[in-house]
Amino acid sequence: xxxxxxxxxxxxxxxxxxxxxxxxxxxxxxxxxxxxxxxxxxxxxxxxxxxxxxxxxxxxxxxxxxxxxxxxxxxxxxxxxxxxxxxxxxxxxxxxxxxxxxxxxxxxxxxxxxxxxxxxxxxxxxxxxxxxxxxxxxxxxxxxxxxxxxxxxxxxxxxxxxxxxxxxxxxxxxxxxxxxxxxxxxxxxxxxxxxxxxxxxxxxxxxxxxxxxxxxxxxxxxxxxxxxxxxxxxxxxxxxxxxxxxxxxxxxxxxxxxxxxxxxxxxxxxxxxxxxxxxxxxxxxxxxxxxxxxxxxxxxxxxxxxxxxxxxxxxxxxxxxxxxxxxxxxxxxxxxxxxxxxxxxxxxxxxxxxxxxxxxxxxxxxxxxxxxxxxxxxxxxxxxxxxxxxxxxxxxxxxxxxxxxxx
Numbered sequence: 404x405x406x407x408x409x410x411x412x413x414x415x416x417x418x419x420x421x422x423x424x425x426x427x428x429x430x431x432x433x434x435x436x437x438x439x440x441x442x443x444x445x446x447x448x449x450x451x452x453x454x455x456x457x458x459x460x461x462x463x464x465x466x467x468x469x470x471x472x473x474x475x476x477x478x479x480x481x482x483x484x485x486x487x488x489x490x491x492x493x494x495x496x497x498x499x500x501x502x503x504x505x506x507x508x509x510x511x512x513x514x515x516x517x518x519x520x521x522x523x524x525x526x527x528x529x530x531x532x533x534x535x536x537x538x539x540x541x542x543x544x545x546x547x548x549x550x551x552x553x554x555x556x557x558x559x560x561x562x563x564x565x566x567x568x569x570x571x572x573x574x575x576x577x578x579x580x581x582x583x584x585x586x587x588x589x590x591x592x593x594x595x596x597x598x599x600x601x602x603x604x605x606x607x608x609x610x611x612x613x614x615x616x617x618x619x620x621x622x623x624x625x626x627x628x629x630x631x632x633x634x635x636x637x638x639x640x641x642x643x644x645x646x647x648x649x650x651x652x653x654x655x656x657x658x659x660x661x662x663x664x665x666x667x668x669x670x671x672x673x674x675x676x677x678x679x680x681x682x683x684x685x686x687x688x689x690x691x692x693x694x695x696x697x698x699x700x701x702x703x704x705x706x707x708x709x710x711x712x713x714x715x716x717x718x719x720x721x722x723x724x725x726x727x728x729x730x731x732x733x734x735x736x737x738x739x740x741x742x743x744x745x746x747x748x749x750x751x752x753x754x755x756x757x758x759x760x761x762x763x764x765x766x767x768x769x770x771x772x773x774x775x776x777x778x779x780x781x782x783x784x785x786x787x788x789x790x791x792x793x794x795x796x797x798x799x800x801x802x803x804x805x806x807x808x809x810x
Contacts, residue, residue: 404429407646407794408634410623410658413443414599415772415779416650417606418787420615421525426795428646430615432607433636435622439603441652445675445747446780447696447707448602449687450522450534450595452515453566455778456559457507457757458671458710459498462551475726477694480712488712491669494755504558507757510805512562514785517802519595521784525606529613532597532605537699539591539687540571540578542734546587552691567592579682580697580704582736596687596698599780623651626658628766646794647769653715653750655760655773663765664808668774670715670750674723675707677745681737693730704738705745706731710777715750723748751777760808761790762799770794771808 405428409420412434420430434440463478472482480492498507522534543549556566571577574588581588607617622637632647649658653670677700684704688697695708708727711720728740753776754760760774772790775782789800 405645406431407648408433408632408642408644409648409650410626410634411441411650411652412438412607412617412619413441413650413652413779414439414603414606414783415652415775415786416648417603417610418525418784419648419650419772419790420610420787421530421606422787422791423646423794424610424613424615425528426791430610432610432615432617433621433623433634434617434619435637437619438607438617439600442673442749442751442779443603444600445707445745445749446599446673447675447687447698447705448597448599448780449696449698450519450597450781451539452518452781453556453559453564453591453594454689455511455515455518455781456555457498457504457511458753458776459495459755459757460504460555461500463496463499474720474722475729477708477726477730478710479723487667488669491667491712491755494667495669495753498756503756505562508558508562510758512559512564513802514782515564518781518785521788522595524788525784530605530609532602534595534597536595537686539594539689540574540581540588541591541689541691542574542578542581542585542588543692544584544586544734548692549587549589565593578686578688580680580684580688580735580737582734584734594687597780598700623658626662626766626769628769632766632769645768648772648790648794649770650772652773652779653752655752655771659764659771659808662769662771664760664771666754666760666774666808666810668752668754668760669712671753671776672709672711672713672715672748672750673707673777674709674711674727675705675745675747676724676743677701677703677705678738678740679742680704690730690734693734695727695730703744712753719746719748751775751779759786759806761786761803761806762793762808764808
């Protein structure tokens with residue numbers, strides 16, 4: 404039986420491990436912290452192909468430097484002398500135009516279209532968790548504020564996405580958590596959500612039940628080759644294997660750069676917390692202007708948001724939570740923002756061109772799977788499916804060809 408090592412126990416890495424088992428690989432997964440310890444645990448858990456669109460867009464040019472460097476801005480970057488961060492920002496903004504947006508959207512659409520089917524495949528194959536079909540309620544202060552969102556929906560439709568969208572006559576009747584300050588709202592159908600931590604843990608359990616090994620608290624310090632890939636652990640142990648997949652999220656460059664993966668991967672940190680609601684929160688709620696995404700979570704409402712370009716290991720910043728609270732107070736009602744639990748920060752791996760890095764490195768039999776930005780959850784199972792196909796057969800499926808990590 405061929406052996407494979409996967410570095411990273413987030414949903415992308417574990418999905419790849421699960422699919423490699425489908426192809427009769429003996430798989431070991433290493434993670435320096437734990438299952439879902441990176442960006443997989445506390446995000447909104449949206450399985451929303453209709454929202455899986457490029458982050459960089461022409462509208463970003465309307466954000467002035469003062470807002471970008473403000474600690475209260477939804478899109479934030481610290482004002483500091485950091486050449487790597489400035490290099491990323493320059494490359495990221497170079498894609499903030501309509502032509503680049505369309506090119507990226509065209510390349511994302513094929514994997515968007517199979518994303519939900521890939522979840523169903525894993526659930527039907529023994530992952531003991533479920534996806535939840537829900538409407539997404541998208542709210543704005545007024546109709547004019549919805550124009551940017553609607554143009555992005557039309558852009559995704561133009562590239563082949565099916566996105567049911569209905570304008571709501573009475574936003575507050577449709578969603579009890581929207582305050583009277585929300586003057587316009589839409590219902591987006593055809594999407595789902597999960598509780599990302601429990602779902603990722605269920606994939607890890609499925610991998611172990613089928614004979615795989617998940618080792619946490621163990622760091623991988625290097626991946627080299629001596630005819631076969633060699634993985635060195637923080638303990639000094641060296642393991643020779645047949646295949647290696649690096650799926651370590653925002654930390655991917657630490658191992659992948661020496662393997663020829665030169666695309667910048669920047670941590671885009673998101674924050675979340677959960678609050679109780681007076682009335683049950685049944686649907687997902689999205690406030691695009693404020694960049695707040697909300698999901699029913701264990702009888703409460705999880706509120707997630709912000710995109711903070713920092714180092715992935717920097718400390719939790721309470722000011723980011725305070726900024727989210729200020730945004731939520733205006734447009735939300737019937738929630739107790741003082742009774743917060745599950746406060747969290749996670750680092751999404753963002754690439755300048757908005758495309759993931761999925762494929763073989765310059766070192767034979769060593770692969771990467773990452774750089775999904777905000778879409779690692781929704782695209783994780785599909786990424787694992789097509790990367791496992793490449794590893795097993797040598798065939799690069801058309802769906803992941805645009806994600807060449809050596810581009």
